[in-house]
Amino acid sequence: MTDIRQDSSGSSNNLINVSGSKNVSVIIQTPSAALPPPLSAKFDLTRLPTTDSALFGRDDELALIDRAWQESGTNVLVLTAMGGAGKTSLLRKWIDDERWRGADAVYTWSFYLQGSSGEEQASAAEFFDNALAWFGHDGSPIRSEHDRGVKLAELVRRQRTLLLLDGLEPLQHPLGGPMNGALKDKGLVSLCVQLAADGNGLLLISSRQPVMELNGRPHHHQHELEPLNAAAGMALFRAAGIIGTDKELCAAVKAYNGHALSLSLLAKYLSEYENGDIRQQDTLRGLTEFPEATRDSLHAFKVMAAYERQLSGSADLQILFCLGLFDRPAAAEVMSFLRKEGVLHLGGVTISERIR
Numbered sequence: 001m002t003d004i005r006q007d008s009s010g011s012s013n014n015l016i017n018v019s020g021s022k023n024v025s026v027i028i029q030t031p032s033a034a035l036p037p038p039l040s041a042k043f044d045l046t047r048l049p050t051t052d053s054a055l056f057g058r059d060d061e062l063a064l065i066d067r068a069w070q071e072s073g074t075n076v077l078v079l080t081a082m083g084g085a086g087k088t089s090l091l092r093k094w095i096d097d098e099r100w101r102g103a104d105a106v107y108t109w110s111f112y113l114q115g116s117s118g119e120e121q122a123s124a125a126e127f128f129d130n131a132l133a134w135f136g137h138d139g140s141p142i143r144s145e146h147d148r149g150v151k152l153a154e155l156v157r158r159q160r161t162l163l164l165l166d167g168l169e170p171l172q173h174p175l176g177g178p179m180n181g182a183l184k185d186k187g188l189v190s191l192c193v194q195l196a197a198d199g200n201g202l203l204l205i206s207s208r209q210p211v212m213e214l215n216g217r218p219h220h221h222q223h224e225l226e227p228l229n230a231a232a233g234m235a236l237f238r239a240a241g242i243i244g245t246d247k248e249l250c251a252a253v254k255a256y257n258g259h260a261l262s263l264s265l266l267a268k269y270l271s272e273y274e275n276g277d278i279r280q281q282d283t284l285r286g287l288t289e290f291p292e293a294t295r296d297s298l299h300a301f302k303v304m305a306a307y308e309r310q311l312s313g314s315a316d317l318q319i320l321f322c323l324g325l326f327d328r329p330a331a332a333e334v335m336s337f338l339r340k341e342g343v344l345h346l347g348g349v350t351i352s353e354r355i356r
Contacts, residue, residue, distance in 0.1 A: 057232025084261030
């Protein structure tokens with residue numbers, strides 16, 4: 001049975017399949033008011049976080065994004081991996097290399113500024129406010145979350161667009177819970193579903209978990225990043241100036257399960273405090289001493305504990321402790337407030353001298 005109903009959200013498309021079940025539900029959308037002209041050569045790349053590390057072992061993923069952008073058939077590409085696997089670094093590399101050429105519009109957004117805890121207060125409102133205005137919405141109120149997503153999809157596909165959403169997981173419920181990974185914002189649901197069904201360009205998403213609302217829908221692809229292999233991990237170490245035999249470096253990569261962030265932290269620590277000697281990784285505390293760590297964060301905890309030991313009693317350690325109070329970036333002004341309130345003790349050192 002086909003359920004046909006009329007939609008007055010303002011979208012100009014005729015038919016959108018909104019059900020993955022056998023009982024197909026179809027929206028017949030009424031014509032919208034006159035749209036602004038399509039965008040041309042308008043790009044906003046400023047909201048994707050900057051990463052300070054080179055990219056290793058991700059040639060296949062770069063080629064995957066290339067194909068999704070250049071070839072028809074994929075409207076939405078979702079890249080998933082645990083935290084610290086290098087999802088943002090991968091997207092940053094692809095953007096910085098201007099592999100999006102041919103786009104009329106490129107708009108990037110990172111939800112990591114919402115924090116990484118996934119708490120209920122996470123909201124997509126700021127994203128929609130900014131994106132709707134950027135893509136030319138006239139500013140008239142759109143009352144429902146669903147309609148905001150439909151309207152943004154309509155504006156996005158007026159021209160060949162790359163829309164990049166980084167770090168979507170704060171807007172997703174946990175997998176395995178009562179909501180089983182569902183998006184928390186109905187506007188994001190309608191945006192993703194509309195662009196998957198009828199896109200003009202590419203919606204590129206990174207997250208720690210799949211976008212469940214897209215399961216079973218055509219024109220989208222979800223890809224999980226694997227840990228770095230031995231060759232990629234060794235290249236990371238060599239680029240950082242780490243000293244050791246291939247066998248020693250390979251063993252370290254395997255010991256850290258190819259976790260990109262942990263390997264990068266280890267390389268920086270060894271370079272700064274151990275003359276780059278890979279053998280000194282054995283001096284780091286055992287993993288069993290961090291009961292609060294998860295399976296995915298054990299090695300990062302281990303390296304950070306080594307930094308704590310090296311920085312004991314320093315102003316830098318005090319600042320790191322205070323940064324640990326936040327699950328999102330903290331501005332220097334926030335740290336100055338903590339110092340004023342007596343939470344942060346730096347002696348005669350100023351915040352600006354320690355945070356650059």
